[in-house]
Amino acid sequence: MSDPVSPFRLVVDASTAGQRADRALADAIGTVSRSRVKALIESGNLSVNGKTVCEPAETLRDGMEMVLTFPAPTPARPVAEQIPLNILYEDDDLIVLDKQAGLVTHPAPGNETGTLVNALLGHCGEGFEGIGGEKRPGIVHRLDKDTSGLMVVAKTAMVHNALSEAFAARDIDRAYLALAWGLLPAEGEFDGSIGRDKRDRKRMAVVGSGGKVALTRFKLIEPYQAAVSLIECRLATGRTHQIRVHLSNAGHPLLGDPVYLRRIPAAARGLSQDAKEAALDFPRQALHATRLGFIHPRTKKQLSFETAPPEDFQALKKRLIG
Structure with missing residues (x-):
């Protein structure tokens, strides 16, 4: 099935009143699946009487005017773009770079261009x-x-396969710096299995069954006003959002995390006013992949890299000191 070329308009009458928006639209269009219509609605492509509606189960009322728009077709393959990269090392086999915050790794729905790829x-x-x-x-x-x-990218199939195997076997030295709410102990670990959050499929969660085993080890580097902890995290496994999920589940979500920080933490009361404002206004999760080490698949030499967090992270740390 293919999307219509133009936006699709439907005025609700007695035959469609009382139905769900996604079902009524799919039936009326006829060439688009209900699941496709549902995804479009959830992505903000439906307007009802001029207002955006993101709920596929919206109950229709007689006289409603619905307009469903369809995104322009995207290329089957990613296209080359001239986007600045901070490359630390490059040879014929691989690239090591320091990815800037805000850069998506690879194309996906909603981010088809402007990515690292x-x-x-x-x-x-x-x-x-x-x-x-x-x-x-x-x-x-x-x-x-x-x-x-820090990220490593393969430039040849051999190196891609070798590095993929090394990551799967946890033969890669990786460490992250994170700013988390609350005061954590000098060191410790989180070992809760991670799977999809049953209440919100866009989030991950620590689950009792059906998830994948996950282990995060950490050590405290510096506390700030007994309200925020700068920690180093090392991954024994590599699950989606692992550090963010484990810390949030333990009651220590990352500063600025837009997904796993849902309310102002009680620890914020322990900060000075300026530090509190800086912490609460930080626009992204305060997480930086600071160290990366591995054996070069072709030369067999050990490569090790370390970078400091970017300027926004550093500025936040200074304001947290008070």
């Missing part, structure tokens, strides 16, 4: 296409959009 295609040229897959060429591991820090 688009930037790598622009940097490496045509020979880079297809290394590890059409949609994610070169990508061995990923960082969340708003997480900054």
Whole structure:
């Protein structure tokens, strides 16, 4: 089934009143599945009487005017774009870079362009296409959009396979710096299994069954006013949002986390006014991949890299000191 070329308009009458929006629209269009219509509505592509509605189960009333828009078709393969990259090391086999916060790793619905993959295609040229897959060429591991820090990217199939195996076997030295609410102990670990949150499929959660085993080790680097902790985290496993989920589940969500920080933490009361404002206004999760080490698959030499957090992270730390 294909999307209509133009926005689809439907005025609710007696035959459709009382139905769900997604069902009525799918039936009326006839060439688009209900699941596709549901996804479009959830993405903000439906307006009802001129106002955006994101609830597929919206009950229709007689006289409502609905307009469902369809995004422009996206290219089957990512396109090359000239996007600046902070490359720390490069040879014929791989690239090590310090990813800026705000850069999505690979194309996905809602982020088809402007990603790290688009930037790598622009940097490496045509020979880079297809290394590890059409949609994610070169990508061995990923960082969340708003997480900054070190990544390694493969430029050949051999190195892609070797690095993928090394990540799977946990033969990679990786460490993250994080600012978490509350005062954590000098060191410790979280070992709750992680799976999809049953109440919100866009979130991950520590689950009792059906999840994947996850282990995060941490050590306290510096406390700030007994309200925020700068910690180093090391992953024994590599699950989606692992650090963010484990810390949130333990009552120590990351500063600025837009997904796992749902209310103002009680620990915020322990900060000075300026520090509190800085912590509560930080626009992204305060997480930085600070260290990356691995054995080069071709040369067999040990490569190690370390970077400091970006300027916004550093500025937040200074204001937390008070």
